[in-house]
Amino acid sequence: MSAPLLSVEHLDVVYDGTITALSDVSLTVAPGQVVAVLGSNGAGKTSLLRAVSRSLQPYGGAVTGGTITFAGQDLAGADAADVVRRGLVQVPEGRRIFRDLTVAENLRAGGYTVRDKAARAEACDRVFDLFPILAERRDQPGGLLSGGQQQMLAMGRALMASPQLLLLDEPSLGLAPLLVDQIGEIVTEINRQGTAVLLIEQNAVMGLRVAHAASVLEIGRVTASGTADELAASDDVQERYLGVAVPVVATEVVESEPAIPTAEPPQRLRVEGLTVRFGGITALSEVSFTVEPGTVHALIGPNGAGKSTLVNVLGGTYRATEGAVHYGDAELTALRPDRVAGLGVARTFQNISLALEDTVEDNLLVGRHRLMRRGLVPGMLRLPGARREEREHRETVGGIAEMLGIAHLLRTPVHTLAYGDRKRVEMGRALAARPSLLLLDEPVAGMTHGESQEMAETIRQVRRDLGLSIVLVEHDMPFVMGLAEQVTVLDFGKKIAEGTPAAVQRDPEVLRAYLGAAAA
Amino acid sequence: MKHRLRAAATLSAAALALAACSTTAPSSSSGEGGGDDVATGNGVTDSEMTIGMLTDLSGPFAAGAAVQVTETQAYWDQVNADGGICDRDVTVDVQDHGYDPQRAVTLYRSMAPDVVALQQVLGGPTSSAVLPLAEQDSLYVGGVGWAGSALAFENNQLPGASNAIQAANAVDYMLDDLDVPEGSTIGVVYFTGDYGGDALAGAEHAAQERGVEILAQEITPATTDLSAQASALAQADVAGVVLAAAPTQFASLAGVLASQGADVPIIGMNPTFNPSLLTTPAADALLANAYSMTSISPYANPDSAGVQAANELYASADPDGALGWEVPLAYVQAELLKQALEGACEAGDLTPEGVVAAFRDSSSTDTEGLLPDGLDYSEVGQSPTTTVFVSKVSADAEAGLELLDQVSGPSAESFSYGG
Amino acid sequence: MSYLLEQVLNGLSYGLVLSLIAAGFAIVFTSTGVLNFAHGSIVLLGAYLVAVLHDSIGFWPAVLVGLAGAALVGVAINAVLVRNLADKKPDTAAILMLGVDIVLLTELTRRIGNQVLTLGAPWGASVVRFGDVSLPTGRVLAAGVTVVAFGALWYLFSRTDLGVGMRAAAADGPTASLMGIRLSRTAATGWALAGVLAAVAGIFLTSFPAPGVAPTVALSAFAAIPAWVLGGFDSVPGAVIGGLLIGLTSALVTGYESDLEPFLGSGFGEVAPYVVMIVVLLVRPSGLLGSKEAVRV
Structure with missing residues (x-):
């Protein structure tokens, strides 16, 4: 192996002076290599990236030990703006595009450090080659892009600085499988064009597919590392991150009666001909389905299918343009959000709002x-x-x-x-x-396979102990399959299939829309 | 939070206790008097007496206040050099309230037990806060400006005519001497608050008496551009303007009115003129049309012995000091207090109550031309005089004001507070 | 008719000057998240420098010194005080700014004394006449300069790297620094810009029809606060519209006060800007053009 481009040695990171996020972490990235760092939430993956990109300080973190060397130079003392000028650029978790700036302005901000006009034009051409959609929407505000497009913009923005090493923080988070594949291909393409990549992923399938080498991070320590193939073959990684041989997670059943006063019995939820439009855009079009009392009903569909819109209508946040939603005898669509809550309907949010x-x-x-x-x-x-x-x-x-x-x-x-x-x-x-009806908006988004299995078990127990109805919005298909009695599939705002998980899973329409053309 | 509240409560309780101590202490140690037959109280010993001065040395009026402090100090030094009052040297205790009413009250409370009189409480809000407290203590207060609201306090000695009297005289003067015809409209531009409100009341009274209309425009000290007001006045075709504001507004109003071709007299009330206005672009407009209607003589008054004495004293105390109306004002305020103290001494009662009684006793106080002669302080609630000084803005006169006349118009004479 | 036109032109030209101040508030807020209550004394400082220097070095050089001085003081406040604030909450910074304002204002008040310092502006007290309508030359110039200034700001923010970088930094500082944008530099630029705008406003606020530099000029910045707030805390175009709206409202209410008095009482001209602000905020809680996030402060 040639001299490494990035070398992290015995790195310790501490937040607020007390909370240890990383201890004794070492890894290297060779020029032209893709290295993945796998790990569940809270393992310290993001802290590792922040330490490398010198952006720990705004979050209250600090490097307390070890060294980071990039292209032969020690990064101690460099700040975030310095490392960009040295050719090391990070794409932050959650994309973090500038929503009020246009796509072109986002890219311009990305090329802030490039003073040479020709070099910048070249980088811009490269970005538009990789992501033609960005060229198409260059004058629109970034906030109007879909989730996948925002991820592309975030990556394109970073590429504007023509980095030697690109740091990617969870590029697949919250994206539908089809898009995850696409992002994976783009990472490979970026790498082929000569940029080394350090990729943080909790989607181990994706991470190991695109990476040459990988490390597994757990609770701030490296517990395994090797080539991607070696890791993919290891039992531990398979079990924990790849969902192979799913272990039956033995959640202990709480024997005691929970100290929760019984709620009103759940009612039937009927959605009839629901249509929601924002300006000229139709987010939902004549969607109808029924949730029987006491069941788990899943709403699935790729990003942009209208799932969140539907949850927002059920929770009373959005108004229906046409159609109605009845919960028992009450018409939810005619009530204010606080009154909806009064009927015993409660919800969680996709982006945690605590x-x-x-x-x-x-x-x-x-x-x-x-x-x-x-x-x-x-x-x-x-x-x-x-x-x-x-x-x-x-x-x-x-x-x-x-x-x-x-x-x-x-x-x-x-x-x-x-x-x-x-x-x-x-x-x-x-x-x-x-509540007697619980709306769960993407409860396992951003969780590893193991974690989402635990969550599934929790949801089962909640329903069993509290006897309520649950509407579950997810795009993680396998998660839903083991949990819901009924599944409604949305695509582009329309209902395309309905039925038991087994039936939906075989529906060719669903496979095409949801899992990509190749799957059908 | 709770701790902080408790600490604050403890502190204020301690402050109250302290205040209580300090009010009782002097009455036990004094009151016996000296070898003479004069009864004494707070702030007076056998050889010394202390007067207080609450002024603004760090706030918006710091510059003018500094002139007054200098002049006041020089005045009492001179009095002491001439043998003092009642065989006692007079000490001036100067404290800075920074134009903050809360601080003024605190300073007053700590000062009151140790002074026989207050030479001055500078500023509208600050003096409004202190006057009622001083009235309860029967403590003389001078130098609180000319707002009619201060007349209601028995312990307050107004240095000349109140703002309402000035404004009523201004209207009279326009009609009698400046060719403003009956039936015309006169503009009144005034600050919100005691000063402007009192002036408006006087002008409205005069308008009724003299058969003219008033067009009132209320402003605040933050209004430094009076374009909109001037346009409204010009639109109403006013024949003259009474201004109860500050120098900035005087210059702006004169300048804008001139630029709109409105060639009408503008009469400013007491502190509305400042010599530095003559360096601004509005200088020509001011020289053409601006007058000043003041309770106190302007700086340039060769005929008044008092004004000459005041100016000489200031020139020797601070040769580089700024000239202006503060010089005669500080001098005459000290002069008024001196007369009150002397009266109290003669009456054998040099207590705070005795000082108040002494100045209230006089129905004809003279100040060698600094204020109009024959000031009548015997009636609480009414202006001590209806006579004011009329000056014209002039490039030749010292401090920019040339004295024209002393006037007492019919509406000023018929004006009565509470009537 | 010409009276109405005159009041409208008066109001618009005054409003443009207010919008310079309001834009300064908005720029500092977006670039550093600080509610800059010291802005008023920076307005005064710019005008004061011109007033004391014009005699010795001439008016235009004095203007340059005034603009530079105000910008430098802004940059220094940010570098020395704001950046070293241990507690970065907006309310703490706002209180710090109130303190800075008191210090600056006290010192300037002490220096100015009870004088009204003339600015020595070459346009003096001259007026420009359009038919029946006359407008002070200073105001016509102010309108022209303000329009040019906002044109320059637009160019900066939409056509230059620095401006786009400033907007990126304002939208999401930590992410912008991942693009190599130095937040210290965008913040300093923001404070400097606000300082320059403040000084320009100060010059026009203290030249005819206002007589000169007096400490009360700092209060004029408070007149710009409703303009800033109703435009939306973080929007420069909002500040422009807000300034025009406030200028127009106060001119018209004052100009027609005698007609309005039976309904509104006297002195309504002073309150009118705040009434407009409250009405706008009732209808649009985040201001005319403000982003929702900014209002959570």
Whole structure:
């Protein structure tokens, strides 16, 4: 192997002076190589990238030991702007495009360090070659692009600086499988054109497919490394990250009755001829389906299919242009969001929306808001009635936390939690409202295979113990298959299939739309 | 948060306790008097007496206040050199309230037990905060400006005619001397608050008496461009303008009115003129049409012995100091207090109450031409005089104002507070 | 009719000057997230420098010094105080700025004293006449200069790397720094720009029809705050529209005060800008052109 382009040796990273994110991490990237770093959420993958791109400081992190060498130069003392000028560019997690800037302006910002006009024009041509869609939409604001296109823009923006080494943080996160494949191909193409890539992925299939070499990171340490083929063949990696030989996760069944007062019994949810338009764009077109009381009903479809729009209509956030949604006898589409909640409908959000500075318990108590009878004044005066009520609320919330396996975290501020746990807190907050219908918007987005299996088990237990209906929005097909009784498939705002998971899985229309033309 | 609140509560309780101590302390240690037959109270010993001065040395009026402090200090030094008052040297305790009413109140509370009178509380909001407290303590307060609202306090001695009297005189003067015809409209541009409001009341009274219309325009000190106001005045074809504002507004209004071809007299109230205005682009307009209607003589007044004395004193105290209306004002405020202290001494009651009684006793106070003669302080609630000084803005006069006349118009004489 | 036209032109030209100040608020806010309550004293500082220097070095060189001085003070405030703030919350920075304002204003007030310092502007008290309507030359110039200034700002923000970089940094600082954009540089540029705009506004606010530099000029910046807020905290075009709206409103309300007085009482001209601001915010809580995120501050 030639002299490495990037060499990380014995790296330690600490946040806020106390929380260790990485310890003794070493890895190298040779010129022209693609190296993947695999690991579940909270393993320290992003911290590793931030350490390399010198952008830890805004997040309160610092390198406390070890060295990072790039192209023979020690990066200690360099700042984020320096490393870009040296040819090392990071594409941040979650794409982070500038939504109010046009596509062209986003790219211009990416080429900020390139002073040579010709070089910049060349880089721009290369980006438009790789991503023709960006050329097509160059004058539109970045915020209008779809998720996949935003990922392309984020990568194109980074390529504008013509880096020697590209750092990619979870490029496949939240994308449908078809798009994940496409991103993988683009990474390979970028690499073929001579750029080395350090790729952070929790989608191990994708990571190992495009990488030459890989390391596995767990709780801040490298637990395995080798060529991609070696790792793909290792039992440990297979079991944990590739979903091969899915282990039956033995979640312990909580024997005790959860301390959650029984909710109203669930009702039938009927969606009839639902159409939603924004300006000229039709997000949903005449969608109808029924969710039977007490079942798990999945809504699946690729990105942009209209799933989130549908959840927002069910939660009362969006208005229906045409059609109606009935929950029991009530028409949800005629109510304000707070009234919808009053009917016993609760939801989680795709992008976690928790109060980060507050403890888990406080966040869960927010969900109890609908059920708090005592007003603000008795609460502030700490009158006996209010204190008794508060104690009851805390007990309920404790029960929910136990069921979700986060009871030990009740006193912990949310911002210190790993991603998977935050998703549970978000679900707990929805459950605290004692709903009879729970809307889960992408509950396993961004989780490893193992983590999403645990989440599936949790969802099963929630339904079993609380006897409620669940509408599950997901694009992770295998996750849904083992969980839902009924599946509705959306594509481009239309219902294209409906039925049991087994039936839907075989539907050629679904395979074509959802899994890509090649699959059909 | 709770801790902080408690700490604050403790502090304020301690402050109250301190204040309580300090009000009781002097009454036990003084009051016996000296070898003479004069009764004394707070702020007076056998050989010394202390007067207070709450001024603004760090806020918006710091520059003018500094001139007044210099002149006041020089005045009392001179008095002490001539043997003092009642055989006692007079000490001036100068404190800086920074134009902050809260600070003024705090300073007043700590100062009140140790002074026999307050020479000055500079500023509208600050003096409004202090006056009621001083009234409860029966403590003399001078130099709080000319707003009619201050007249209601028995302990306050106004240095000359109030703002309403100035404004009423301004309207009278326009009709009697400046060829403004009956039936015309006169503009009044005034600051919100006591000063402007009082002036507007006087002008409205005069308008009713003299058969003219008033077009009022309210502004704030932040209004430095009076284009919109000037256009409105020009549109209404006003025959003259009364201005109760500050120098910035005087210059802007005169300049804009001239640029719109409105060749009408503009009469500014007490502190509305400043010599530096004559260096601004509005100088020509001011020289053509601007007058000043003041309770106190302008700086240039060769006929007044008092003004000459004031100016000489200032020139010797600070040869490089800025000339202006602050010089005679500070001098005459000190002069008024001196007369009150002397009156109290003669009456044998050099207590704070005695000082207030002494100045209220006089129905004809003279100040050697600094203020109009024959000031009548015997009636609480009314302006001590209806006479004011009329000056014209002039490039030749010292400090930019040439004294034209002393006037007391019919509407000024018929104006009465509370009536 | 010519009266109405005159008041409208008056209002628009004054509004343009306000929008220079409001744009300065918006630029500092977007580039560093600071509510710059010291902006008023920077306005005063720019005008003050011109006033004290024009005699010795001539008006135009003094203008250059005034613009540079105001820009430098802005950059220095950012470099010395804002960047070293341990607690980066916007409210902390805002309170710090109030402190800076008091310090600057006290010092300038002390230096100016009770004088009204003339600016020595060559246009003096002259007026330009269009038929029946007359407008001070200073105001006509102000309108022209402001339009040019905003044209230059538009060019900067949409056509240059630095401007696009500033917008990127404003939208998402940490990500922008991953593009090699130095946040310290975009922030300094923002403060400098705001300083220059403030000084330009200061010069026009203190030349005819205003008489000269007096400490109350700093208060004029507060008149620009409703313009800034109703335009949207983070939008320069919003600041322009806000300034025009506020200028027009106060001119018309003041100009027609005698007609409005029976309904609104006297002195409504001073309150009108805030009424307009509140009405706009009721209809559009994030301001005319502001982004929603900015309002969460």
